[in-house]
Amino acid sequence: LVNGLRKNGRMHEAKELFQNMFEKGLSPDSVIYTSFIDGLLKEGSMPMAFKVGEEMIDKGVMLDVVTYNVFINGLCKRGKIHQAEELLKEMLEKGLAPDHTTYNTLMDAQCKAGNVNEAFELCDQMTRSGLVPNLVTYNTLIGGLCESGKMHKIGELLNDMLKAGFAPDSITHSILIHGCIKKGTAEDVFRMHEQLLEKGLSPNLDTYNTLIDAFCTRGMTRKAKELWDEMLKKGLVPSVITYNALIDGYCKNKNLGESFCLYGEMIRQGIAPNLATYNILLGGLCMVGLMQEADELLNEMVVRGLVPN
RNA sequence: GGCCGUCUACCCAGUGGC
Numbered sequence: 392l393v394n395g396l397r398k399n400g401r402m403h404e405a406k407e408l409f410q411n412m413f414e415k416g417l418s419p420d421s422v423i424y425t426s427f428i429d430g431l432l433k434e435g436s437m438p439m440a441f442k443v444g445e446e447m448i449d450k451g452v453m454l455d456v457v458t459y460n461v462f463i464n465g466l467c468k469r470g471k472i473h474q475a476e477e478l479l480k481e482m483l484e485k486g487l488a489p490d491h492t493t494y495n496t497l498m499d500a501q502c503k504a505g506n507v508n509e510a511f512e513l514c515d516q517m518t519r520s521g522l523v524p525n526l527v528t529y530n531t532l533i534g535g536l537c538e539s540g541k542m543h544k545i546g547e548l549l550n551d552m553l554k555a556g557f558a559p560d561s562i563t564h565s566i567l568i569h570g571c572i573k574k575g576t577a578e579d580v581f582r583m584h585e586q587l588l589e590k591g592l593s594p595n596l597d598t599y600n601t602l603i604d605a606f607c608t609r610g611m612t613r614k615a616k617e618l619w620d621e622m623l624k625k626g627l628v629p630s631v632i633t634y635n636a637l638i639d640g641y642c643k644n645k646n647l648g649e650s651f652c653l654y655g656e657m658i659r660q661g662i663a664p665n666l667a668t669y670n671i672l673l674g675g676l677c678m679v680g681l682m683q684e685a686d687e688l689l690n691e692m693v694v695r696g697l698v699p700n
Numbered sequence: 701g702g703c704c705g706u707c708u709a710c711c712c713a714g715u716g717g718c
Contacts, residue, residue, distance in 0.1 A: 533708090534709070597709090603711095638711095667713075
């Protein structure tokens with residue numbers, strides 16, 4: 392329950408439930424503590440998270456690898472890589488073995504900080520400790536190479552990945568397609584897509600969403616529409632994300648007719664428009680000065696139970 | 701022997717920097 396609440400943005404209720412446990416004479420175990428601490432860190436309450444961590448120690452509840460991983464991730468996400476590394480040291484000194492998540496988290500932080508080489512160094516360290524890179528490791532490093540503009544090194548890493556028995560998944564695909572959109576042409580995007588298919592990627596809803604969005608972002612709605620037709624032919628069912636991506640493409644091209652046509656269709660198909668859908672459509676209407684219509688749409692979203700942000 | 705908590709990308713907008 393605590394985990395379910397905090398994962399759905401109801402941290403406040405999670406806190407109450409967590410407190411209630413004590414009143415009922417129950418002591419949270421390390422799983423509940425860890426989930427709660429993760430929630431605190433993700434809402435930015437770092438001092439509180441550390442206080443709860445100390446409470447765990449006081450009550451004699453074991454801090455395990457996952458607890459450490461949660462703290463390391465919380466620190467990394469706020470740019471405190473150094474402190475995170477201190478925790479890794481602490482784990483090693485305590486004889487608590489770091490796992491894939493520990494290393495992957497630190498690698499990701501180094502990548503995001505622009506230190507891909509440090510990330511690869513950590514990968515070596517992990518391997519020396521007996522942990523072979525997993526799919527998340529490869530995806531993280533691939534993302535690091537993309538962000539630092541080292542696209543030329545990706546082929547080799549993909550091959551290593553294959554040799555290790557991992558086919559690219561839809562996350563690998565998303566990372567690489569986004570890497571291509573930044574500098575590459577539409578051809579590059581397709582070539583990358585083909586390359587991944589050759590390496591064992593199975594096309595699914597997510598890969599279509601990524602591609603459709605990639606082309607829509609570039610205003611290439613005709614190509615995007617071809618992909619849409621292709622996915623339907625394969626029996627895949629478009630999601631809110633598919634609709635939003637295409638609606639956005641048409642809006643950016645000032646083709647509001649097509650946008651609203653899709654909006655109507657998604658509703659008929661039983662796909663509920665979300666906040667993003669309305670932000671896209673409102674932006675489209677405002678861009679061409681249709682303020683009256685924008686106002687009506689704003690009412691419509693409220694009627695549908697959505698809160699404008 | 702098993703289960704619950706942690707890591708990688710992603711649809712609109714929003715903040716900051718250049």
